[in-house]
Amino acid sequence: MEILDIVKENQPITSEHIADRINLTRATLRPDLTILTMMGILEARPKVGYYYSGKSLISVMGSFIKNISVMDVKSIPVVVSEDTTVYDAIVTMFLEDTGNIYVQNKGYLSGVVSRKDFIKITLGNHDIKTLPVAMIMTRMPNIVYCEPGESIFDAAVKIIDHQVDSLPVVEKVNDNDGSEKLKVIGKISKTTITKMMVKIGND
Amino acid sequence: MEILDIVKENQPITSEHIADRINLTRATLRPDLTILTMMGILEARPKVGYYYSGKSLISVMGSFIKNISVMDVKSIPVVVSEDTTVYDAIVTMFLEDTGNIYVQNKGYLSGVVSRKDFIKITLGNHDIKTLPVAMIMTRMPNIVYCEPGESIFDAAVKIIDHQVDSLPVVEKVNDNDGSEKLKVIGKISKTTITKMMVKIGND
Structure with a gap:
């Protein structure tokens, strides 16, 4: 959630700059960025940085409310x-x-x-x-x-x-x-x- | 979503059995299971199988509605x-x-x-x-x-x-x-x- 907030406010932003703001190394951050990108919540553009895309959150939410009886x-x-x-x-x-x-x-x-x-x-x-x-x-x-x-x-x-x-x-x-x-x-x-x-x- | 539905109905279920039902090999399925487990949506117990845990979906949803103005x-x-x-x-x-x-x-x-x-x-x-x-x-x-x-x-x-x-x-x-x-x-x-x-x- 912290990563998402940072990306939302500063997009496009490189993993290096995200790591700076969160006081972690890029290596520590990598698994989280991979997951967020694979879920489609973040978009990664080579040599530009990460963008926020709300799409997958909505699809997760949609599926969630369709499963509550x-x-x-x-x-x-x-x-x-x-x-x-x-x-x-x-x-x-x-x-x-x-x-x-x-x-x-x-x-x-x-x-x-x-x-x-x-x-x-x-x-x-x-x-x-x-x-x-x-x-x-x-x-x-x-x-x-x-x-x-x-x-x-x-x-x-x-x-x-x-x-x-x-x-x-x-x-x-x-x-x-x-x-x-x-x-x-x-x-x-x-x-x-x-x-x-x-x-x-x-x- | 298909994996989640299978786990919800059959938990605990091994990755082998999930792969069977979805007609994929375990190797193909592994990245998805890793992501779902790292997000906390699935729980993996050694020698038992995968369980469904709604927690992270709720936290994703909670964060989502707190961000809609x-x-x-x-x-x-x-x-x-x-x-x-x-x-x-x-x-x-x-x-x-x-x-x-x-x-x-x-x-x-x-x-x-x-x-x-x-x-x-x-x-x-x-x-x-x-x-x-x-x-x-x-x-x-x-x-x-x-x-x-x-x-x-x-x-x-x-x-x-x-x-x-x-x-x-x-x-x-x-x-x-x-x-x-x-x-x-x-x-x-x-x-x-x-x-x-x-x-x-x-x-």
Whole structure:
């Protein structure tokens, strides 16, 4: 990392000058420069010196986030039933400090409500203390979700492409009547992803 | 990457077995294994084989995100003036599809309003078509912000620690009266960070 910082600030720079700044001999430095060049992080030009190329770092990072399963980072979802009133759902949203609430019918995912849904309904002339969330939620099949086999990268792509704040992590199960149902087992949100970035930096 | 995948699934595994699976000779494979071991991504135990150790990847990634400036990824902020009504601010929030709106007084940052602020005020018995956002916004000095010199990692830490959805990127300027003011030049949100992760994976 020290070598990279030096090259970034002084490129092109010869191995001799890098060695000077780091108080080592060129011979001691050689294995590190070889590795950084072979990884493609540094570029060596004969008689000119070393250049920094971010490419390989990105490819290493890309591969890294594609290998983190949503199961390893998922958070606890906030779930209510379809007959919960809009008012009670709003109170739950504040108490749990969540952006999206998932709605269940007989234990299976049936809808999602967002802060935007709450703003829209409170603007209108509705009795939110009796209106059930089922009346304002986004319903299946319009819910974007992810499954245990997906990576945090897959989840991030869905969040951005569909412009949603979170995805329920679901397990597909067959109901008694043979139809496919979704059981909510977690949540991946923009907060999950931001927290992951903080954790990576702190580690 | 192919070697890493093989080691992850079969560890501990000898170089001979890795070479078999990848259809190469041990000699051809040796430089790659040496690099991966020297980087600390693989661990080699004599007479046992290679193990996978995620450590160095994380340290490479951590260093990477600490080197991305907020200036390189910032998005365009949505800004209104203090006398904008709550109703108009809500309409702006929907039209621009943003979570936070920044409020300015004489061209300088004076407040932030969030979707939660809007839900709270629409629940109460207020005339939001005349009430100015200045009445409901979070004010300085309680606004968390970031400056051009900070990294996307610094911004992510502030977003998580202060439990906010976004940070204005500000430039500090001295007003005519000598007091320090904040000029909004951008925005870093959880969406910015999620988009960055998608970009890294796609690259």
